Amino acid sequence: MxxxxxxxxxxxxxxxxxxxxxxxxxxxxxxxxxxxxxxxxxxxxxxxxxxxxxxxxxxxxxxxxxxxxxxxxxxxxxxxxxxxxxxxxxxxxxxxxxxxxxxxxxxxxxxxxxxxxxxxxxxxxxxxxxxxxxxxxxxxxxxxxxxxxxxxxxxxxxxxxxxxxxxxxxxxxxxxxxxxxxxxxxxxxxxxxxxxxxxxxxxxxxxxxxxxxxxxxxxxxxxxxxxxxxxxxxxxxxxxxxxxxxxxxxxxxxxxxxxxxxxxxxxxxxxxxxxxxxxxxxxxxxxxxxxxxxxxxxxxxxxxxxxxxxxxxxxxxxxxxxxxxxxxxxxxxxxxxxxxxxxxxxxxxxxxxxxxxxxxxxxxxxxxxKHFINAFGEELMIENAERAIEAACVATNAEVRDFTAGPYYFGENSSGAHEWIIEFSKEPDNFEKFCTILDTTLREVNSDYDAKRFKDMTLKFPIIHRAPQHLFYNWLKSKNKLGGQNKVPKLKNDRSILDELLPLIK
Incomplete structure (x- = not known):
């Protein structure tokens, strides 16, 4: 009462x-x-x-x-x-x-x-x-x-x-x-x-x-x-x-x-x-x-x-x-x-x-x-990335805990790509399908990305790494950034985050 x-x-x-x-x-x-x-x-x-x-x-x-x-x-x-x-x-x-x-x-x-x-x-x-x-x-x-x-x-x-x-x-x-x-x-x-x-x-x-x-x-x-x-x-x-x-x-x-x-x-x-x-x-x-x-x-x-x-x-x-x-x-x-x-x-x-x-x-x-990737004129925004992640999760019964992405430069005379590190809380039924749906959805929601992906002329298929469990948590912990409003940058127009994380997953 x-x-x-x-x-x-x-x-x-x-x-x-x-x-x-x-x-x-x-x-x-x-x-x-x-x-x-x-x-x-x-x-x-x-x-x-x-x-x-x-x-x-x-x-x-x-x-x-x-x-x-x-x-x-x-x-x-x-x-x-x-x-x-x-x-x-x-x-x-x-x-x-x-x-x-x-x-x-x-x-x-x-x-x-x-x-x-x-x-x-x-x-x-x-x-x-x-x-x-x-x-x-x-x-x-x-x-x-x-x-x-x-x-x-x-x-x-x-x-x-x-x-x-x-x-x-x-x-x-x-x-x-x-x-x-x-x-x-x-x-x-x-x-x-x-x-x-x-x-x-x-x-x-x-x-x-x-x-x-x-x-x-x-x-x-x-x-x-x-x-x-x-x-x-x-x-x-x-x-x-x-x-x-x-x-x-x-x-x-x-x-x-x-x-x-x-x-x-x-x-x-x-x-x-x-x-x-x-x-x-x-x-x-x-x-x-x-x-x-x-x-x-x-x-x-x-x-x-x-x-x-x-x-x-x-x-x-x-x-x-x-x-x-x-x-x-x-x-x-x-x-x-x-x-x-x-x-x-x-x-x-x-x-x-x-x-x-x-x-x-x-x-x-x-x-x-400042959270975008535009290394190749693709103008990829965080909204595009999150929609693509969601579509890939739905299609493969997966759950993503965290992710980050940035540019990958193949060389002076070859195409580039986007490189992703994704930590799953529930692994996809089919990882290759997850990657394909991610790329396909990005092409559907971002015409600039789609144009750069045409025949792999500017952007090749994305490079996607599966992160070990608690990778991002441990990385934030190492920087004394646990809790509160600290977040992993989802998109970065350079490789500063990727280059720190990649040695931790190999």
């Missing part, structure tokens, strides 16, 4: 916000212009604001005229000063948290400022909306009868003198979650923030296998690793034997497409619902608001102003081609440009998106501006 009362009260409170979501679904331009005005007004007299004429900005057109589009390298000197404790540099007041992120396994990390405004008005607001949307889609839910399983990264001091913290965004959020979230979550904060990934996973497993977990959230690759260890430890055939009331998995960080079949095996039947989110270190951008997977609603009132650059114009006077998000067209591959309530101004996070609808603004992540 008490659980039902708690569930219904929390459900009602979370769904009260749905009318505001309906407003920005209907009026994206009005919502975004208001957000821009508020951002400029708040940062008007910061150092960055004065330098770029914020006091003179009265419209989007002024904003576009005065403020440059930047990447991380341009603003890194400002962020370095903020990390040291300087105030009012790019955003008013002091910023004590920095999300450490590269998006890949590169040694050089980015430190993305996370202001108090961003925590409350973006990330925590998104957490409430996520649950509110879920209850709207599934009003019979008993989510709060049990606990939510959380897996975060680690947080550590940057500078003890001013008390700044850096770490995975997930860890920063866990450290600052409001009391009601802590109350309905497992494991405890001290365990969730253990820096040693393997120690943390073992403790999480020991605790949570005895609890009533009804939801879980995290990057699919890391949750899959944990799930495999749980079943090995308990002898369970699937996770419903451990958590019979599990009903929601919130995923993000990487495409769920290669993991969908594996998670169906972890949670057989249709009791678990899957909700996709787009939560980056720079901000919380999107939530799936329909039962059908495939697109997310762009969240327009989180203190983030969005602009877009067509990907094919990134190197062609991009400033001339940038547009506000309300001018987006369906089907165009855009690079994101964001201005945020943590002081990122016209910043390119490196993500690309394609809109499926423009009223409301629904989209899916198409890849990264």
């Amino acid at each position: 008490l659980k039902s009362i708690i569930n219904n009260v929390l459900k009602w409170n979370l769904q009260a916000r749905m009318e505001e979501l309906d407003f920005f679904r209907e009026f994206p331009e009005k919502t975004q212009r208001k957000i821009l005005h508020e951002l400029i007004d708040q940062a008007r007299y910061t150092e960055y604001g004065v330098k770029y004429n914020f006091p003179k900005i009265e419209s989007y057109e002024d904003f576009r005229r005065y403020v440059p589009v930047v990447q991380y390298e341009t603003i890194e000197p400002y962020i370095a000063r903020i990390k040291k404790g300087e105030h009012n540099v790019m955003w008013p007041g002091e910023i004590s948290y920095f999300a450490k992120s590269s998006g890949t396994t590169n040694d050089r990390s980015k430190y993305i400022p996370v202001s108090p405004h961003a925590l409350e008005e973006c990330h925590f607001k998104a957490g409430r909306d996520m649950l509110g949307i879920y209850f709207s889609l599934f009003p019979e839910s008993k989510l709060f009868h049990g606990l939510s399983l959380r897996i975060g990264g680690s947080t550590q001091f940057i500078n003890e003198a001013n008390g700044s913290y850096s770490g995975d965004l997930s860890a920063i959020l866990i450290k600052n979650f409001p009391a009601w979230v802590q109350w309905r979550s497992t494991p405890s904060q001290d365990i969730a923030l253990i820096s040693n990934w393997e120690e943390k996973i073992e403790k999480i497993i020991d605790i949570t296998i005895h609890e009533d977990v009804t939801s879980m959230a995290g990057v699919p690759s890391w949750l899959y690793v944990m799930a495999q260890r749980i079943m090995a430890k308990t002898g369970a055939k699937h996770l419903h034997e451990i958590w019979p009331n599990m009903e929601l998995y919130i995923h993000g960080g990487v495409s769920f497409t290669p993991y969908r079949h594996a998670f169906k095996r972890l949670f057989p039947g249709d009791r678990v619902h899957y909700l996709e989110t787009y939560n980056a270190s720079e901000g919380f951008f999107g939530i799936q608001d329909l039962k059908e997977p495939g697109s997310m609603l762009l969240m327009l009132d989180y203190g983030i102003f969005y602009e877009l650059i067509p990907v094919d114009r990134l190197n062609d006077e991009r400033e001339k081609h940038i547009i506000p998000v309300w001018e987006a067209e369906p089907g165009v591959n855009y690079a994101l440009v964001i201005s945020t309530n943590a002081g990122l101004w016209r910043y390119m996070p490196g993500d690309t998106v394609i809109f499926t609808n423009t009223k409301p603004l629904r989209f899916y992540i198409s890849g990264r501006t």
Whole structure:
């Protein structure tokens, strides 16, 4: 009885916000212009604001005229000063948290400022909306009868003198979650923030296998690793034997497409619902608001102003081609440009998106501006690779745990190829067929790749290696990159990742 009362009260409170979501679904331009005005007004007299004429900005057109589009390298000197404790540099007041992120396994990390405004008005607001949307889609839910399983990264001091913290965004959020979230979550904060990934996973497993977990959230690759260890430890055939009331998995960080079949095996039947989110270190951008997977609603009132650059114009006077998000067209591959309530101004996070609808603004992540292979003019994007992997898995009853691919250069006077390293959690029935379907699907979904594959003139049939079990896990471990938001780069336009991994599989 008490659980039902708690569930219904929390459900009602979370769904009260749905009318505001309906407003920005209907009026994206009005919502975004208001957000821009508020951002400029708040940062008007910061150092960055004065330098770029914020006091003179009265419209989007002024904003576009005065403020440059930047990447991380341009603003890194400002962020370095903020990390040291300087105030009012790019955003008013002091910023004590920095999300450490590269998006890949590169040694050089980015430190993305996370202001108090961003925590409350973006990330925590998104957490409430996520649950509110879920209850709207599934009003019979008993989510709060049990606990939510959380897996975060680690947080550590940057500078003890001013008390700044850096770490995975997930860890920063866990450290600052409001009391009601802590109350309905497992494991405890001290365990969730253990820096040693393997120690943390073992403790999480020991605790949570005895609890009533009804939801879980995290990057699919890391949750899959944990799930495999749980079943090995308990002898369970699937996770419903451990958590019979599990009903929601919130995923993000990487495409769920290669993991969908594996998670169906972890949670057989249709009791678990899957909700996709787009939560980056720079901000919380999107939530799936329909039962059908495939697109997310762009969240327009989180203190983030969005602009877009067509990907094919990134190197062609991009400033001339940038547009506000309300001018987006369906089907165009855009690079994101964001201005945020943590002081990122016209910043390119490196993500690309394609809109499926423009009223409301629904989209899916198409890849990264730097995650592609175009060594031979094939312009292979991550979306193409993931569709091909999925098709090959379906055709051969396989499951892929992780993969990476890059160019292979045969020689000055001969064709090249793409070289793949694929780690299977379930081996294909026929590996040769898997490889053929992969190549065939790439040709079907990418006309440039198909043209280069014609009669093997530019690209030969791909070279595909089967990786030993846990190759990618062990590689990340060797770089101290386990857990959190660390990911294996799926596509690389050079051989840096391949050349590190290939000696480990021979």
